[in-house]
Amino acid sequence: MDSDEDTFDNDNVDSGNVSSGDDDFAMEVDISSSRERQTEPEEYHYEVLTTDQIVQDMVDSISDVNGVVNLPRTITRILLNHFKWDKEKLMEKYFDGNEDKFFQDAHVVNPFNKPNTISVPKVTKSTTDEICEICFSRNPSGMMTGLECGHRFCKQCWGEYLTTKIMEEGVGQSISCAAHGCDILVDDVTVTKLVPDAKVRVKYQHLITNSFVECNRLLRWCPSADCTYAIKVSYVDARPVVCKCGHTFCFDCGENWHDPVQCRLLKKWLKKCDDDSETSNWIAANTKECPKCNVTIEKDGGCNHMVCKNQNCKHDFCWVCLGSWEPHGSSWYNCNRYDEDEARAARDAQEKLRSSLSRYLHYYNRYMNHMQSLKFENKLYASVKHKMEEMQQHNMSWIEVQFLKKAVDILCQCRQTLMCTYVFAYYLKKNNQSMIFEDNQKDLETATEKLSEYLERDITSENLADIKQKVQDKYRYCEKRRKVLLDHVHEGYEKDWWDYTE
Known part of the structure; x- marks a missing residue:
């Protein structure tokens, strides 16, 4: 059966997918x-293969x-x-x-x-x-x-x-x-x-x-x-590559380009979001265990007198302090005293879990908000195309209306960056440099929301000149603030400023 025959027919082989085209x-x-972005900070050589x-x-x-x-x-x-x-x-x-x-x-x-x-x-x-x-x-x-x-x-x-x-x-x-x-x-x-x-x-x-x-x-x-294309590189690195279909992704991990967060943290974050671990966190934050048999109990009424429904337990205890209910209502009542070691430890553990969940939800909600906004901003391209045609009817040339196209483009870049900054911030330990990072994040976020607001306004012949100037000024500012934020994070990587809570 040995043969040097080449069995691959280039005319008939494809990846089994249908090309999406690139006229959109x-x-x-x-x-x-x-x-x-491909040239930041230095050129990363790659080629797109059919x-x-x-x-x-x-x-x-x-x-x-x-x-x-x-x-x-x-x-x-x-x-x-x-x-x-x-x-x-x-x-x-x-x-x-x-x-x-x-x-x-x-x-x-x-x-x-x-x-x-x-x-x-x-x-x-x-x-x-x-x-x-x-x-x-x-x-x-x-x-x-x-x-x-x-x-x-x-x-x-x-x-x-x-x-x-x-x-x-x-x-x-x-x-x-x-x-x-x-x-x-x-x-x-x-x-x-x-x-x-x-x-x-x-x-x-x-x-x-x-x-x-x-x-x-x-x-x-x-x-x-x-998409039926593949990317070929000369060496593997966590750098952005752009397919002919227009999709930009990280070559190292294959996810959407995620600067400034590193691949390993993004992978950990995505797993955390998809995992059932957060369901467990909710259970831990909103339920307690019976102090006798350790059955998980959720409080569904106002009374703090809890009776374990485990047929083999039936333990009476206090929801607040987790102590036995018997002393409550008697002279031995001690539930109000914070210095009770056992009760204090139980309450502290519960509060820690709630705090951890609250912190996660803070970053998760903002991450998802920018993700959803990014999807809506992509729909802006169709709206902007219509606005560009409308502006040309107000005696503006095709070249003069390209600022809207540029503005939506920068808006999407900023949304993508902001989305990833919340992943980076979730794992980041507090220090002086992290405070600077959060200030940069705030500035970019504020400017991005303002730019988004400008682009959603109705364009009329009366406000045309005003809208154009404001949009141009704001997208230039957003572009500048985005660069400042990313440069600061990259400098931190080089100088080991960042510590993580992993």
Whole structure:
């Protein structure tokens, strides 16, 4: 089954998605603004690849390795995938000397030391017939095939096995031999020859292409919906990259560009927001445990006399101090005394949980508010386009009305930055520099809200000149304050000003 045949058809391979196109007004603005951010603080070199270019990059990588190790192309691809498409690491391991282990770890039969046939064909009355051990049918030898491991089955069973793996299980790179317990991987040529359905072959090529991008640390699919492009970089860094579809994201983590917060804190924040941990916090802040059996109890009335509803407990206690209810209403009443150690500890623990929840909700609500506002601001592009047309009817040229487009663009940048500043602030410990950061955050937020207000005003011939001047002044100020905030945070990273509560 060995062959140097190239099984990838560049004309037929794509990522399985539909391109979104880039004639949308909002997207057009986003691209130009994001390209400006690409140069901050220094240029980060990357290229946007189409699916055909991705396939060609994969073919080139295989050719580069083949020029040194001289192996069949299909085996080289399996080896490269095993080493996450790190060509240097592959060649380093290849020349280490332990050849058998090298191929064994990659689940490939050593092409320089092929074993004898493992499974001896069952010979029937006709010496040219073999029995397939999957369907147990008798077939001429020409209808039987297998991998270099020696396991042979009829071509129909192979085809059905491969089709199931590809279409139902979504497996491409890691399809192993159909024999039980054999981990030798199926090569591309075998799949191409044994799968009759063109749709299945195309799906297989999609899976191989996807795996190439996902395994390669220097490549990343654009996370935007329906986008078929991938980004290729020369080195991995937490920097913004801009796809041809207009989407800007962090290459390192794949999330929307999140300056000034670092990837690890953003990841932690998103997990915290999605997790059930905050539900637990609410339970902890709004309920108490029975001091005897530890059952969780929520107060649903005004009376502080609580009776545990656990049938095996029925303990009477005070909701306020968590002490036994028996002394309440007698001369031994001590609930009002704050210096009672046990009650004070219980109240302090409850207050701490409530304070923690309140702090989280403070930052979460502001984070979500800017996220929602950003979605609404994106709708402004359609509104602004209409306003620009209206202004041109008031004797303004097309160039003169571009300030509105620029203003919405900067507004969206500021919303995105402010959203991420609340993630940064949530984990930030208080110090002198954090106070400066919060002042910068306040200034930017105030200016951003004012700019948003200006852009939502109705434009008439009477206020046209006034609106234009105010919008221009305000978006320039927002742009300046955003830069001041980001520069301060970046300086803090360089000088180790920031401490975190993790």
